[in-house]
Amino acid sequence: MAQALDIDRWNLECEFNNTDHRTDLNGIDRLIVRRGQPFTISLYLRSGIYQPGDSSLDCVAETGPQPSEQYGTRASFGLSANIDTSRWSATVTSPPGDMVALSVCSAPDAPIGHYTLTLGRSGRIEFVLLFNPWCPGDAVYMDNEQNLAEYVLSQDGIIFRGSYKHPISTPWNFGQFESGILDICLRILDMNPKCLKNPGKDCSGRRNPIYVSRVLSAMVNCNDDKGVLLGKWTDGYEGGVSPMFWRGSVEILRNWDTQACQPVRYGQCWVFAAVACSISRALGIPCRVVTNYHSAHDSNSDLVIERYINENGEPIQSREMIWNYHCWVENWMTRPDLKSDFNGWQASDPTPQEKSEGVYCCGPIPVRAIKEGELVFKYDAPFVFAEVNADVITIMKKKDGNTSKVTSTAVVGQKISTKSVDSDAREDITHLYKYPEGSDEEREAFKKANHQNKLLQQQENEGLHITIKVSSEMRKGCDFDVFAVVTNNTQREKKCRLVFGSCAMSYNGFLGKNCGFKDLLNVELSPGEGELWNACSLRV
CATH class of the missing domain: 2.60.40.10 (Immunoglobulins)
Known part of the structure; x- marks a missing residue:
């Protein structure tokens, strides 16, 4: 013996x-x-x-x-x-x-x-x-040392903000290896409602990075739980810190920990994403922050953003909007619950926008599934698909009760960006989320997504088309002109009224007061004719 x-x-x-x-x-x-x-x-x-x-x-x-x-x-x-x-x-x-x-x-x-x-x-x-992304048997295995150094070990990074035409690099300290941060990240898992309800089942779920990343998507915001951050998108940050002032995750996480798991005030999308990235890297899940310019917020999952205006071009309140930019995270993992084609980067969004399974969280959803229009896969594929590929329909409500609409199919999802590996340069990853506009592959993706509105728009070329143009050399603080090109693609003469309105817009899509307005009552266009008008002069 x-x-x-x-x-x-x-x-x-x-x-x-x-x-x-x-x-x-x-x-x-x-x-x-x-x-x-x-x-x-x-x-x-x-x-x-x-x-x-x-x-x-x-x-x-x-x-x-x-x-x-x-x-x-x-x-x-x-x-x-x-x-x-x-x-x-x-x-x-x-x-x-x-x-x-x-x-x-x-x-x-x-x-x-x-x-x-x-x-x-x-x-x-x-x-x-x-988690062990260096282990071939682990679901988060990543076979690239340079990527591992960036997406797991690097404590400093860049988050892109600003606008589509002028991306701005914001330095961020993720600080996942700072003193006490790992224990705080594990405490965040312990404080999630699933753990508080059934700790045995929740701890078992921590074998699965899909489960963990979904829990983190919910726990970084505080809308349903003892989450880390409270979001605020309006002026006035009394009793907290403006999201603009944060430059790292460490202070945020430590404040949450020392304040008995009370939410830290305040966060917006890039702060939510950065904190989620810090936690993921601390736990061993490869992670990066992604910025989507002209990002849609589709509240009813119909893949269409409807924006309402009056005859003066003034916005009418709507839950659906286009943000100048929006940030989320991607986590690297296999998806044994799906086909192997959908392993790799998975999008998760910790900013509280819409509920998923009764909780304010989003993802993870394979980035490849978004590109291919596979919206039946878990989790929250229609919402993320709309963020990068929704149609935008602007509906004008007239005084007489009638309405008219203009559809734009190529506005949403521009310059999807992340920090490059080994440099602070911007890497454009739009091609990972969508095929080029108008390509055969894009049409096939929309068929899969049952996006009939997009297909119909591709078939119906007749009507009045309007394009807005500004100078490519537009600079902040300088005057610039805005032009509208209207084309009559019908076989008959058209008489129309053109109303131009412009207003300041915050990064999350909220519109301010008008800063330019012009009303052209009688515009006549012959069949096939296109004409350019100076809409207004503005300064940014």
């Missing part, structure tokens, strides 16, 4: 293990390892010596408040001849003696979080287990 090892003390070899697992930036004062990768513990025996084949050691790894083998939050294993990286396993790598080098490996799909490892009767070791 094998003799159980009698352990007196141990050394977790934190400096060696943390460096080997690329977690040393969190510090080397405790053991932080990644799943599916062996780590080494030095055991010093109280009596006897280790003898291969004659010595035994019962190991039990547990996580969460209700460890269970059924939920996968408890694993029992003993010594084996070799490490098996596909499951929890342990082996001795040292020669016979009273000092034992024990190599332990977690399963590549083990739940992440705080763990207790019990060794025999007297050894009780605590460590933290994270």
